[in-house]
Amino acid sequence: MSAAIEIQSVTKRYGALTVLDDISLTITPGEFVVFLGPSGCGKSTLLRMIAGLEAVDAGEIHLGGRRIDTLAPGQRGVAMVFQSYALYPHMTVAKNMAFGLENIGLEAAEITRRVTEAARVLEIDHLLDRKPAKLSGGQRQRVAIGRAIVKEPMAFLFDEPLSNLDAALRGRTRLELAQLHQRLGATMIFVTHDQVEAMTLADRIVIMNGRKIEQIGTPMDIYHRPKTRFVAEFVGSPAMSMLPVAAVTAESVEIAGLGRIAAQLPGLSGFDAAGAVLGVRAEDAHVLPADQSGLPFTISVVERLGDRTLLYGRLGTVCDLVVEDTGRSTAVAGQTVSVGFNPAALHLFDAAGRACDGLGG
Amino acid sequence: MAESYRRSSWKNMLFVAPYLTAFVTLLVFPLLWGMWLSLNKVDLFSGAKFVGLKNYARVLADPVFAQAVKNTALFVAVSVPSLVALGLFLALALNKTTRGSAFLRGLFFSSSILSVTIVTLIWRVVFIPGDGLLAVLFEAMGWTPIGFLSTKGWSLFSVGVATVWWCLGLPMMLFLAALQQIPADLYEAAALDNASKWRVLTRVTLPSIRSTIMMVAVIQIVMQFQLFGQAQLMTNGGPAGSSRPIVMYIYETSFVRWEIGMGAAASEILFAIILVAAMVQYWLSTRKEEA
Ligand SMILES: Nc1ncnc2c1ncn2[C@@H]1O[C@H](COP(=O)(O)OP(=O)(O)O)[C@@H](O)[C@H]1O
Ligand SMILES: [Mg+2]
Numbered sequence: 001m002s003a004a005i006e007i008q009s010v011t012k013r014y015g016a017l018t019v020l021d022d023i024s025l026t027i028t029p030g031e032f033v034v035f036l037g038p039s040g041c042g043k044s045t046l047l048r049m050i051a052g053l054e055a056v057d058a059g060e061i062h063l064g065g066r067r068i069d070t071l072a073p074g075q076r077g078v079a080m081v082f083q084s085y086a087l088y089p090h091m092t093v094a095k096n097m098a099f100g101l102e103n104i105g106l107e108a109a110e111i112t113r114r115v116t117e118a119a120r121v122l123e124i125d126h127l128l129d130r131k132p133a134k135l136s137g138g139q140r141q142r143v144a145i146g147r148a149i150v151k152e153p154m155a156f157l158f159d160e161p162l163s164n165l166d167a168a169l170r171g172r173t174r175l176e177l178a179q180l181h182q183r184l185g186a187t188m189i190f191v192t193h194d195q196v197e198a199m200t201l202a203d204r205i206v207i208m209n210g211r212k213i214e215q216i217g218t219p220m221d222i223y224h225r226p227k228t229r230f231v232a233e234f235v236g237s238p239a240m241s242m243l244p245v246a247a248v249t250a251e252s253v254e255i256a257g258l259g260r261i262a263a264q265l266p267g268l269s270g271f272d273a274a275g276a277v278l279g280v281r282a283e284d285a286h287v288l289p290a291d292q293s294g295l296p297f298t299i300s301v302v303e304r305l306g307d308r309t310l311l312y313g314r315l316g317t318v319c320d321l322v323v324e325d326t327g328r329s330t331a332v333a334g335q336t337v338s339v340g341f342n343p344a345a346l347h348l349f350d351a352a353g354r355a356c357d358g359l360g361g
Numbered sequence: 362m363a364e365s366y367r368r369s370s371w372k373n374m375l376f377v378a379p380y381l382t383a384f385v386t387l388l389v390f391p392l393l394w395g396m397w398l399s400l401n402k403v404d405l406f407s408g409a410k411f412v413g414l415k416n417y418a419r420v421l422a423d424p425v426f427a428q429a430v431k432n433t434a435l436f437v438a439v440s441v442p443s444l445v446a447l448g449l450f451l452a453l454a455l456n457k458t459t460r461g462s463a464f465l466r467g468l469f470f471s472s473s474i475l476s477v478t479i480v481t482l483i484w485r486v487v488f489i490p491g492d493g494l495l496a497v498l499f500e501a502m503g504w505t506p507i508g509f510l511s512t513k514g515w516s517l518f519s520v521g522v523a524t525v526w527w528c529l530g531l532p533m534m535l536f537l538a539a540l541q542q543i544p545a546d547l548y549e550a551a552a553l554d555n556a557s558k559w560r561v562l563t564r565v566t567l568p569s570i571r572s573t574i575m576m577v578a579v580i581q582i583v584m585q586f587q588l589f590g591q592a593q594l595m596t597n598g599g600p601a602g603s604s605r606p607i608v609m610y611i612y613e614t615s616f617v618r619w620e621i622g623m624g625a626a627a628s629e630i631l632f633a634i635i636l637v638a639a640m641v642q643y644w645l646s647t648r649k650e651e652a
Contacts, residue, residue: 053549074555086546090568099564100554147550 002030002187003064003077003154005050010059010069012045019045021211023059027189027204032181035191036198037208038234043191046208047157050189051080064154074103079148080157083164085140087132087147094119094128097147114150121183122146138169145180155187162197174200195235199223207231224345229353232279238310240347241285241321245276248348253278258295258316262343268356275351282310282324284345287337294338297321302333315339399625409622416626426627428602429610430634432517436588436606437638440521440528441581445574447525448532453566455533456540466537473530477590484523485510485595516596516604523591528584532577539573540566575646579639586635607631 005027012020019042027033035043048054050061052073061069068076087096094115101111119125122142132140141161148156158177162170178201181188192198198205199219207214207222207230215227226232232240244256248271252260255278263278288294296316303310309329315321323339325331348356399416401409420426451469455462472480487494488509499506509519543566551561567574589608592598598605607627615624 051549051553053552073549073552078553080550080553082546082550084544084546086544086550088547088550088565091564099551099556103555103557103560147554 002185004029004062005155005187005189006060006062007046007050008060008062010046010049010061011057012042012049012054013057018211020049023213025206025213025216027187029064029187030185032178032188032190032201032203034198034202034205035189035208036195036205036235037193037214039193041208042211043193043208044159047080047159047189047191050076050155051078051157052076053080074100077154078157079151079153079155080159081144081148081161083160085132085144085164087140087143089132092129092131093124093135093143093146096132096143097150100147100151111150114152115146118146118149121149137164137166138173141165141173145177149180149184153186155189158188158190160192161190162192163194177201195237199235207234209234225355226279226347227355229277229279229349229355232347232349232355236281238282238312238322240279240281241315241319242277242279242349243315243319243321245273245278245348247273248276253346253348255295255315255318257318261295261341263341263346263348264343265346265348268348271348271356272350276356277349279347279349280321280341281345282322284342285321285323285339286342287311287323287325287329287331288340292338292340294340296336297323297339298336299331299333302329302331304329395625395628398622399629401622403621403625405619412622416622417630419623420627420630425602425605426607426610429605429607432602432604433586433588433606436517436521436524437582437585440524440585441578443521443525444528444532444581444585445578448529448577449536449574451529451533452536452540453562456537466533469533470530472527475527477527478594480523480527481591481594484519484526484591488519488595510596511600513600513603516600517592520588520591520595520604523595524585524588527591528581532581535573535577536570539570543569571646575643578646579642582638582642583635586631586638607634 005025007023007025007027010020010023011018023046035046037043045054049056049069050063052068052071052075056069059069060067063077068078088099091099097115097118098111101114115128116125119128122145124139124142124146127135127139127143132143135143141164144161161177162173165173174197177190181201190197190201202219204216204218205222206216209230215222215231217225217227222231222235226235226240229242233242245253246256247254248263248265248268250265250268251262253263253265254260287297297311297313299311299313301312303312304327307327309325309327309331311323311325311329311331313321313323321339331337350356398409400411400413402412402416403409455466455469475483485493490496490506490508490511493509495509496506507515509515547565547569548561551565556564587608588606589612592604592606592609593612596604598609608631611624611627611631614627615621
């Protein structure tokens with residue numbers, strides 16, 4: 001039942017405001033794709049255009065080889081789970097799930113079979129006769145998912161479905177969604193601004209920002225090989241530190257006002273260091289033993305997480321940096337230590353924010 | 362804490378005192394006084410004389426009162442459903458953000474701010490024989506003219522038309538307010554669920570505003586049972602009392618014939634009728650919701 005989705009040069013405008021500009025994207029059948037980006041970047045708008053709830057101003061959308069952007073929402077073969085669940089408040093859970101099937105004139109026996117089956121899978125059989133007002137947030141969530149499942153759509157669309165759940169339930173539901181995807185094998189698009197949800201659920205992540213797609217890739221791609229400075233800073237916690245760059249060679253980078261550090265940047269030629277920055281993740285920076293020399297780092301906050309310790313502070317007087325240390329770190333705030341970096345895991349970005357080395361490319 | 366709270370609590374009464382004063386003097390006191398009056402024979406000269414339930418017996422035996430009750434009940438039975446249906450229809454049609462519908466909303470509501478005198482004046486221009494709008498129209502079409510205000514049956518109908526036109530604004534506004542409370546994502550879910558316009562109306566929209574429909578119906582029942590001004594000014598209850606409502610009977614008994622006790626008794630009966638009608642309506646609609 002799964003189908004490919006093809007988004008071709010789609011543009012969306014609200015009056016003079018362009019929200020999405022020439023977006024293209026191909027999703028393979030059965031893939032779990034997550035749209036990730038800051039609030040207001042147009043994730044929901046793109047999803048709603050696929051669902052048919054927003055008009056497409058330019059471009060085309062195809063599902064399973066059929067052009068759908070000109071069809072009514074109900075004709076497209078997609079099911080959507082809303083952030084607010086959007087359950088019909090005056091219908092029982094069973095009626096909520098059956099409504100869409102009744103509308104297409106499916107025979108009663110088949111409707112009952114599908115609703116019962118979905119209720120069993122989602123463990124909501126005992127709630128079928130209740131109205132949504134008598135359900136908890138997590139139960140409503142399940143009903144909303146059930147309402148999507150019974151339609152047996154070619155693609156599922158989720159718009160931040162977990163954001164109204166408490167932390168524990170969110171974690172559990174995330175896991176169940178992953179299992180649901182495995183069992184159904186359906187194409188799924190999931191919108192979120194939460195990078196943990198994106199990293200754990202996605203086959204591929206689509207990072208969006210400012211009307212554009214910044215990068216499309218597997219979670220590991222996105223994390224280890226960010227193509228832009230935005231992606232590098234948006235994904236990962238704590239956020240990647242950015243060090244100002246004065247000059248670059250294939251073997252070293254000179255940090256402005258501090259000195260050279262070793263780096264592996266093969267194939268780098270004619271790089272313009274003006275305005276460039278070097279991105280370093282906390283786990284790729286480390287405190288050096290007293291007998292080795294590195295860059296001076298003054299610790300201002302020590303965050304002990306048990307298995308590891310995060311040191312927040314300033315590198316010389318130049319810029320902020322986060323350094324990861326072991327769980328048994330003896331570092332204290334106010335101390336100045338010297339730090340070194342993993343030369344193979346540095347991310348160089350030019351003034352325009354594009355990744356400029358063998359790693360990020 | 363609890364002690365100081367209790368000691369200060371009488372002061373809290375000060376906050377409700379202004380409203381309570383108005384409520385007691387303007388509503389509770391007249392209500393009780395009316396009940397007391399209805400048990401007395403009262404006229405202008407001799408003061409009150411206790412007669413028990415005699416006034417009620419006389420009112421209930423009066424064929425003029427029976428006719429007024431029948432007229433009023435018929436009037437309510439036709440005008441209230443019309444008001445609810447038309448108000449709902451207009452609200453559904455005008456529930457848009459376009460400038461045109463905003464203008465029409467204002468237009469349909471504007472009749473509500475007119476006084477009853479103006480309303481009846483306008484509708485007399487429509488209904489009056491000879492030079493009235495309808496009379497001219499009938500003449501132009503070559504139909505036999507109808508004496509809308511002076512024919513049995515038509516007179517109450519004419520009062521009803523004027524009333525619906527006058528009172529339509531409030532139901533429409535209440536329905537519009539209720540419609541705007543319905544979350545937009547319900548309609549989006551329904552669109553994805555392939556629901557036809559009719560199914561959306563009957564399964565999403567109407568169930569969402571049923572408590573408002575109910576409230577509008579009760580308000581209109583209470584208001585329309587008190588029909589007076591339009592009938593007084595348009596038909597004066599005629600012909601032959603065929604458009605005389607209960608309130609007009611009360612007015613004529615109390616202030617034309619000066620049988621104030623009897624008028625008070627008729628008022629109490631009207632009060633009871635309205636109470637029962639509103640309760641029945643309320644009971645009917647809540648019972649359906651449970652099921
Ligand atoms: N109906 C609308 N009219 C005008 N602007 C809108 C409308 N809907 C969304 N927007 C704008 O489009 C942008 C993207 O919105 P949205 O897709 O909801 O963002 P996201 O889901 O990524 O948080 C936002 O800047 C928002 O203000
Ligand atoms: Mg959104």
